[in-house]
Amino acid sequence: MKKLLVGITLVLFIFVSGQVLAHTLLCSCWNNGDGTVTCEGGFSDGSSAAGVDIKVVDRQGQVIKKGKMSDMSQYTFEEPDKPYTVILDAGPGHKVKIGSEKIF
Numbered sequence: 001m002k003k004l005l006v007g008i009t010l011v012l013f014i015f016v017s018g019q020v021l022a023h024t025l026l027c028s029c030w031n032n033g034d035g036t037v038t039c040e041g042g043f044s045d046g047s048s049a050a051g052v053d054i055k056v057v058d059r060q061g062q063v064i065k066k067g068k069m070s071d072m073s074q075y076t077f078e079e080p081d082k083p084y085t086v087i088l089d090a091g092p093g094h095k096v097k098i099g100s101e102k103i104f
Contacts, residue, residue: 025049027088027096029103031079037103038076041069041088041096049073052090059083 024044031037041049054075055066064084065077079100086103088096 023047023094025052025088025090025094025096027086027098029086029098031103032076035079036076037079037086038074039069039086039088039098040072040074042073043090049088049090052088054086054088056080056084056086059085 025041026044027039027041027049029037029039039054041052041054043049049069050071050073052069052073053066054069056064056077058064058080059082064080067075067077069075069088084100086098086100
């Protein structure tokens, strides 16, 4: 009986861990060279990030720009003239932050 319980627990653990890994939020941003920045998002299982909230904040956390990912899971904005952070937020456990120093 104890082995059966351990086996069931192991199977449930593997199932739950796989579900957690299947939905990791991903985001990449790049400078377009024309004063704008484009960010593209999605989930590690290949699903779209269309409609996911995205915002650009300054170092003090003040919102500079905000919007939602397009149907193509992209968001383009004019690059601020000061350091900023892009935050893609798909809910609890699904948030990506990218500082302007990492956007080329």
